[in-house]
Amino acid sequence: MTDPSFSDLRDTDPGHAETTLAPPGDAGPFVRRRSESPFALCVRRTVRGPLDAEVVRCTDDVRLRLASDPRHVVAVPLRGMLHVHYRGTEIDVMAGGAAVLVPSDEATVLVPADSAVALVRVPGDVLCEDLEALLGRTVVRPLQSGVPVPAATAADALGPLAPFLGDVPGPGSVLGNALTAEPLEEAILDGVLHAADEPAREALDATAPSWGPRAVRACLDLIETYPERPHTARTLADGAGLGVRALQACWQRHRGCSPEADLARVRLARAHRDLAELRRGEATVASVATAWGFRPEDFTDRYEARYGHGPEVTLGSPAFA
Structure with missing residues (x-):
């Protein structure tokens, strides 16, 4: 897997933000001011292998037009809700939900003020490869795109990924660490396949x-x-x-x-060993957790459940090795 690339755009000028958000040849308005309070737009993007993940946050209403993107686009609200106009229908996507937009059709995603959205773009050929890997056989290419996926359908498959997608940008993020990035990439691909209306994916339920x-x-x-x-x-x-x-x-x-459960068990034991061997000041609980592919906020609970005390107790204390 190739190394990720990151970009971080911040804008406090609504007029300039219009230009930033507008697709080539399109005209606004893409920003609707809600008040006279200071304006701020943040667009943070990570490209890793075939996945293109973008997180958009704004103090005011934002309209994002996805102009005939040849890839599947997954829209997941990280905070607040989304309103999607797609193929003549309107879909409200609430927190914990998601919407999968199939290729070659324009869509408009309305992000209300003080909300945040993650947009993940996935090429169709990559989805085919993932489906073949899941089934262990070849499938007919290209996948046949069906109707737009309602948020309620996509939520079970993609909604649980929202906390991880919210951590998309940056070298220290989930997608910046290969141990966490590659399982997340597979989870996103699997989630799209389970959510999208693709005839071939019915075999996944067998x-x-x-x-x-x-x-x-x-x-x-x-x-x-x-x-x-x-x-x-x-x-x-x-x-x-x-x-x-x-x-x-x-x-x-x-x-x-599951294989993932055994992998987590083995890595947790290695993290425990490292914590016992390192001295305070040489590392932190968070750095050890991240090095072994755990999110620091999840690591402590896992560690306490297995060892009966927090990882900070073990750090620098050989008696707990």
Whole structure:
């Protein structure tokens, strides 16, 4: 996976912001002032591999026009709500929801004042590759785009990703760390496939086959030997010569959990070892958590549940090693 690139645009001039938001050849208005209070627009973008993720925040109403984008576009409210005009219909997307907009049709996303939206653009060929990896077989290309996906349908698949999408920009973010970025990328792709109205994705609801424990044992050995590598369900399945869903079914059958759960278990043990070996001042709980692919805000709860005390107790205290 290629290294991510980041951009951060901030504007306090509504007139200049109009120019920033307008697609080529389009005219505003793209900003509607709500008051005489100071204006601020922030557009932060991360491009990592095939995914293009953008977070837009503004003190005033903003209109974003997606002009015939050839990619699938996922709109997820991070704060507040969104109002989407698409294919002659209007969709209100509330917090915890999402909308998937299929390619080649214009859409307008209205972001109310003091709200925030994450827009993630995904090429169709990448979705095909992900679907093939999940199923372990080829599918007809290109995927056939269906009707726009209502927020209620997309919410189950994509709404839970909102906290992670809100952390999109920056080298220290989820997408800036390979251990967290690659699983998030797969989660977004899987979420789009489950939410979008694609005939081929119906196979995702079918029961996945499972086999003996050999493939699981080989993958588990890889995880335990090289936990610092950016393993994902897809990379493990590729190595085992299985589809992702088949490997997950095997794992559940023979381990009673998911591959991701075992990976988190092994990495948590390595983080515990590091905390015990390091001295205060050499590292922080947050830096160790991030190095092993955990979000610091989730790490403490996981750690306490496993070891019975907080990670800050272990840091610099060999007695807890």
